[in-house]
Amino acid sequence: MNEAAPTEHVIRMYAAREEIYPREAKGRYATLRWACVWLTQLVFYGLPWLQWNGRQAVLFDLGARKFHVFGLVLWPQDFIYLAALLIICAYGLFLVTAVAGRVWCGFACPQTVYTEVFMWIERKIEGARSARIRLDRQPWSLEKVAKKTAKHLAWGGVALWTGITFVGYFTPVDTLLHSLAAFALGGWEWFWVLFYALATYGNAGWLREQVCKYMCPYARFQSSMFDKDTLIVTYDPLRGEPRGPLGAKAEAGVKGDCIDCSMCVQVCPTGIDIRKGLQYECIGCAACVDACNSVMDKVGLPPGLIRYATENAMDNKWSPRQITARVLRARVLVYTGLLALIVVAFIASLAVRTPLKMDVIRDRGAMGREVEDGMIENVYRLQVMNTSEQAHTFRIAVTGIDTIRLMTAAEVTIGGASTRAVPVQVRVDHGAGKRGSNPIAFELKALDDPALRVEEKAVFIVPK
Template identity: 70%
Template sequence: MSEAAPKVSVIKMYAAREEIYPREAKGLYANWRWVCVWLTQLVFYGFPWLSWNGRQAVLFDLGARKFYIFGVVLWPQDFIYLALLLIICAYALFLFTAVAGRLWCGFSCPQTVYTEIFMWVERKIEGTRSARMRLDKQPWTAEKVAKKSAKHLVWGVIALWTGFTFVGYFTPIHELVGEVKTLGMGPWEWFWILFYGFATYGNAGWMREQVCKYMCPYARFQSSMFDKDTLTVTYDKERGDPRGARSKSAAKSNLGDCIDCSMCVQVCPTGIDIRDGLQYDCIGCAACVDACDSVMDKVGSPRGLIRYTTENALKNHLTPQQIRRRAMRPRVLIYTAILVLIVAGFLGSLLTRTPLKLDVIRDRGAMGREVEDGMIENVYRLQIMNTDEFPHKYKIKVSGIESIALAGAEEVELPATGSRAVPVRVRISHGKGQPGSNKIMFEVESTDGSDVEVKEKAVFFVPR
């Protein structure tokens, strides 16, 4: 008797993506999401066109190693401010996540914002959810080609304009406009416009929820910042189950408030069913809340079957006042206190910083030499930076050893946001100072009434 042929089975290591057709949601949270879209895009697209003191208001000039942010000019020596800004962003993320979950993801994340814009274009050109589904299923006709081409053309224009604006933060945007008109942009400008445009087009037009589900690390570690008092988008199972369609005898059928219409699934941009519980795919956009509230209005049931609430609130039937009181728990208070302290320190340091910087570099080629009249001379290079928006005149002084003085010019003029390397010779009389290293102090102060001065330590070497 022959043996039966082995059964062959195919195991797929990767599941093909199922196309998601989100239905348009209307309601409170949808309105707030569009408010965030307008605010973020007005800032992003508008700031490069603003002027401040005859220059671009926000410009990160990498070639000149200067960052212009309205009235503030930051130099490489101000790297500490970037570090503080990143720390502030991190603690703000911790705080907002502990209080309200993925609030950033659902309303202000660039991926969410641009996906919302691209989906709006898609709805305007291809129609509603059902119309888009029918369009994708039908064969390629002139109408389908026209609609798909128009959609991708608009997407491409938005993406390229986004890439252009991004580069406009690093190259003065008015110069960039001229370069675009003459196709005279440099290779790096071409690269970043096309790269950023392609990333916007691909992420918001094609990948969409896949970026949130597979590429964004925040979805993976968010649970470590959640607790039972974190506000999340939640389905009230106690009130909603058992689910079922409504009828005239629904009151006698012991059904819950959920009519199983699947509207919460249809509006979800990541395609999940929030009734299955909190999932890492949920970005907290609350589109399902708006959809469910509109259905509850139609069937005459109270709103809030799906709502922002906490695990403890559902379990213990807490009132809104109790939820707010439990929000002020130790971890939230600690995050808030740390964030307030860092922000206060950041702003205080930024507002009180001296608009003058001084670096002293000693000439190591000659440790110390004897010149005319038996005097001892050391040579230094003073790197003086005027971080103010206006030109200033400065006077250079030196102290620390008896009879110490500068040999040569003692005044220097610097343009607005300019720097200059000033070689200076410092001399002392013979017999003054100790053999070897002697501590001295350079001082640079303004002479035009701006009342700015800085001091920097250095070493004067006396030959033994």
């Protein structure tokens, strides 16, 4: 008896992607989303062209190891400010998420912003949702090739200019454009222009919702910052169910407001059905709110079938005032307090920051030596950093041992936003100080501004 051949089972580890064709949504949230697009892109594309004191206002000059942020010049020693800024951004995101869910994702995230721009280009070239679906399903023709080519060229142009602008924050943008026109960019500049351009083109043009659903870690851990009083985009099942076509429900005497038009699904950029409840794919863009409100207006029903609300508000049928009252809860107060404390400390630290730094480095080749008349000499190098925009002349002084004095020039001029190594020779009389190490201090004071001073400790070696 022949045995039956074993049946082969194919187990797929992930579902194949289904193309999403979002319909254009119009309403107050769509207007707000486009306002965020304009605001963020005006800042991003405009800042490299803004001038300040004869230079680019915002420039992260890695070669010179200087970060220019308007009138502020930061150096590698100021890394603490970058760390503080990242902490502020993190706590700000936690606070916004605790209050209003993924509103950052839906309105201001770069992935959302550039996807919105790319979809606008797609609609202008290929048409509305139904036209795009027909175009993709029809066989290749001259019209289809022309539209697809025009769309991708437009996407590529936006992506390339985005890459150039990004590199313009690290290389002066006018220099960058001149080098680009002459095909004289350096290897790393070419790499980052093309890398950022390809990332923009791929993420906003092709991956789109895949980035939000599978690549973004924020979508995975956001639930840890949610509670029952967090504002989320919510469908009201008590009002909407049972759903069905308007005419059929009228004949059957059914009073659910949802007419099952699927407009909320058609406008969703991630392709979910918000009527199934909160899902991690929802980015909180409220496109479904605009779509549903427009449908409710057309059929003569009140808006708000899909709206921003909280879980407690839906369960207890709270009014908007009651929802607002729950904003000031323990979690929000803790995040707000920590954020305010860090911001105040950050601003205060910048306000009292002395735009002058000095490092004292001993000459290790000569720990201490006896020179003419029995005097003891030590040699140092003062690494002086003037972080202000103006040049200053500084006076060098040394204290700590009787008869200690400088044997080199006591004044030095340091240009604005620059550093200089200043070699100095320090001597004491024979018999001054104890044998071995003696604590001393170098002081650097600006002649034109006595408040601009810094003092650093050092050690003077007397040979045994």
